[in-house]
Amino acid sequence: MFTALVLSEYSAGFDVAKLLGLEIVAIHEKEFPDEELYVRILEPDRVKSRNIIVFSTLYPKQERALLKTLLAVDAAKRAGALEVTAVIPYLAYARQDKLFLPGEPVSASLIIELLKNTGVNRLVTVDVHSLHVLESLPGKALNVMVSDLLVEHALKYLVDPLIIAPDKGAYERACYAARTHGLKCDYLIKQRDRITGEVSYTPREISVSNRDVVLVDDIISTGGTVAEATKILITQGARRVIVAATHGLLVGGAMKKLEEAGVYRVLLANTLNIKHAHPLIEYIDISTRLASELKKFLGI
Numbered sequence: 184m185f186t187a188l189v190l191s192e193y194s195a196g197f198d199v200a201k202l203l204g205l206e207i208v209a210i211h212e213k214e215f216p217d218e219e220l221y222v223r224i225l226e227p228d229r230v231k232s233r234n235i236i237v238f239s240t241l242y243p244k245q246e247r248a249l250l251k252t253l254l255a256v257d258a259a260k261r262a263g264a265l266e267v268t269a270v271i272p273y274l275a276y277a278r279q280d281k282l283f284l285p286g287e288p289v290s291a292s293l294i295i296e297l298l299k300n301t302g303v304n305r306l307v308t309v310d311v312h313s314l315h316v317l318e319s320l321p322g323k324a325l326n327v328m329v330s331d332l333l334v335e336h337a338l339k340y341l342v343d344p345l346i347i348a349p350d351k352g353a354y355e356r357a358c359y360a361a362r363t364h365g366l367k368c369d370y371l372i373k374q375r376d377r378i379t380g381e382v383s384y385t386p387r388e389i390s391v392s393n394r395d396v397v398l399v400d401d402i403i404s405t406g407g408t409v410a411e412a413t414k415i416l417i418t419q420g421a422r423r424v425i426v427a428a429t430h431g432l433l434v435g436g437a438m439k440k441l442e443e444a445g446v447y448r449v450l451l452a453n454t455l456n457i458k459h460a461h462p463l464i465e466y467i468d469i470s471t472r473l474a475s476e477l478k479k480f481l482g483i
Contacts, residue, residue, distance in 0.1 A: 196238025202474035231263035241275035272309035272454035310429040331363035333427035341395035392420030406437030410444035
């Protein structure tokens with residue numbers, strides 16, 4: 184039997200839990216005057232001898248969101264939970280999944296180890312930056328893909344578009360969406376200076392002339408990568424460019440960059456506990472997809 188704990192970091196978790204017909208146990212959350220966090224399961228007897236699903240997500244305020252998630256998992260274990268599944272649609276720090284420069288940490292591995300050592304038995308993410316991050320949880324991790332849902336929405340505006348990834352790393356998620364809808368996909372060749380972070384592109388021999396394009400990626404942070412890719416596609420003759428990205432952090436004037444680049448629409452999944460108000464942005468609810476995949480994964 185599964186019971187849900189939903190942290191305020193991911194209010195959409197209530198929708199997923201309800202779709203699964205789960206019992207939801209209330210959590211009291213507060214912050215002390217010195218800004219330390221406090222979490223308490225209000226009816227711990229309803230957690231004892233149950234399999235618990237903790238719904239959270241790690242943006243914004245990544246460090247505090249992570250700590251609160253760990254506190255909730257620890258509380259569930261101490262209350263007698265049998266197993267804990269953490270559903271974390273956006274896994275912060277996942278982009279540093281290997282050593283790029285000497286002297287760096289591998290933050291993705293650290294996050295996974297913190298979750299495991301605190302008591303997480305299974306982990307569910309949405310469009311994680313690199314599947315390599317989940318390899319230390321063989322058979323105990325699930326990554327839910329949603330790029331096809333975003334592209335499906337893009338088709339309301341575009342006809343027979345070409346699906347493009349801004350770099351090779353995003354190619355598989357772009358092709359996943361393309362295959363689902365019977366579309367063609369390709370990617371741009373990107374080079375990033377590891378010291379300055381400056382990005383340059385070498386376009387592949389793709390014909391986007393007089394074609395609509397959906398630019399598919401997992402994360403939009405500052406928007407620089409997607410904006411530059413959009414400019415290149417428009418220069419090559421693309422009619423309209425819609426950006427479909429799972430996690431829309433959108434920091435540092437990202438939307439201004441996308442506007443200036445000529446983006447027609449920005450489609451985002453509701454994986455974060457924040458929504459940006461902008462006329463170009465539309466949010467796609469992935470609760471039904473997440474509930475369906477959880478049902479299969481956990482045998483609910």
